[in-house]
Amino acid sequence: EDKVVQSPLSLVVHEGDTVTLNCSYEVTNFRSLLWYKQEKKAPTFLFMLTSSGIEKKSGRLSSILDKKELFSILNITATQTGDSAIYLCAVESRDYKLSFGAGTTVTVRA
Amino acid sequence: DGGITQSPKYLFRKEGQNVTLSCEQNLNHDAMYWYRQDPGQGLRLIYYSQIVNDFQKGDIAEGYSVSREKKESFPLTVTSAQKNPTAFYLCASSTWTGTNTGELFFGEGSRLTVL
Numbered sequence: 015e016d017k018v019v020q021s022p023l024s025l026v027v028h029e030g031d032t033v034t035l036n037c038s039y040e041v042t043n044f045r046s047l048l049w050y051k052q053e054k055k056a057p058t059f060l061f062m063l064t065s066s067g068i069e070k071k072s073g074r075l076s077s078i079l080d081k082k083e084l085f086s087i088l089n090i091t092a093t094q095t096g097d098s099a100i101y102l103c104a105v106e107s108r109d110y111k112l113s114f115g116a117g118t119t120v121t122v123r124a
Numbered sequence: 125d126g127g128i129t130q131s132p133k134y135l136f137r138k139e140g141q142n143v144t145l146s147c148e149q150n151l152n153h154d155a156m157y158w159y160r161q162d163p164g165q166g167l168r169l170i171y172y173s174q175i176v177n178d179f180q181k182g183d184i185a186e187g188y189s190v191s192r193e194k195k196e197s198f199p200l201t202v203t204s205a206q207k208n209p210t211a212f213y214l215c216a217s218s219t220w221t222g223t224n225t226g227e228l229f230f231g232e233g234s235r236l237t238v239l
Contacts, residue, residue, distance in 0.1 A: 015183070020166070048227070056214070056230040057167075102166055104228075110174060111182065112157065112228065114167040 016041040018105050020115035028123050031093050035118045037103030038085040045106040047079055047086050052100040052117070060088070060101075093122045126151045130215050130231035137209075138239055145200045145234045147215035156198035157216040157228065160184060167214060173198055202236060210238045 017040045027033055037047070046064045050057035061070045066081035074093075079086045090097055100117040107113065128149045137143045149156065155174045159167035169182030173192040187206025192198055198217075202209045212235050216228040 018166075023164075050228075055212075055233045057228075059227045059229075062227060104167075109180060110155070111169065111172065111180070113169060113183070114159070116164070116166040 016105065016107050016111070016113045018103055018113050018115035020101075020103050020118050022118060023116065024119040024121070026121045026123060027093055029094060031122075033090040033093055033097075033120060035088040035090075035101050035103075035120070036085060037087070037105075037115055039103075039105045040084065041105050041107035041113065043108035044081065045108075045110070048104045048106070048112070049077055049086075049088050050102040050104065052102055053098075057102055090120075093120075095122050095124055098122045128215060128217055128229055128231035130213075130234050133232065133234060135234060135236045136239055137236065140204045142204060143202050143209075143236065145202070145213055145215075145236070147198045147200065147231060149196050149198075149217045149229075151217055151219075151229060152195070153217035153219050153229070154195070155218045156192070157218075158182075158188075158190065158198070158200045159214045159216065161212045161214060161233075170200065170213075209236055211236060 049060040063079035103115045157172040158170040171190040173179035215231045
């Protein structure tokens, strides 16, 4: 069975801190890894990574994939209270199945 | 506006009753998905479909059924065989390229409570 493990499960930081979220996986025939942000109900897309070692950036968020070691990290720099959310990692495997991790709950305090 | 519409947003049912959750998309996406989310847990895949009249079981398909008769519609039925149906259900769609699933677009979810 495909496995996606995120760590930590939760963390609390202060505004301006940098956050690093981890996602490790064991899947059959890896196709892609995706990061989502869930604030209230519907998760919203952040990044999709398919190639190892290539960093994707969007403002204060960045992510990188290591296909050899089977993990990805999501970095958030200069955190703001609006960054408080659940961050979900998903991995696409054979048959185009997308499996999600349990998520990391990030709380940013003013 | 293009998007995914789930209904109802909130639903209560008695034990032993079947219930159907609606999911409609007007994004012209080929692939559609149903996930279940429980408190403190991530999204678990129930069923997914990449093309009309075809669908596959996910990790927790037992007690659920789906149909894909039209490209824009992917209803989920929670049957009485589902042991613990109280949960938040999310429907999603994506443009399946044949290589990757790509970005998932999610609906606002349906919260089912079994009394």
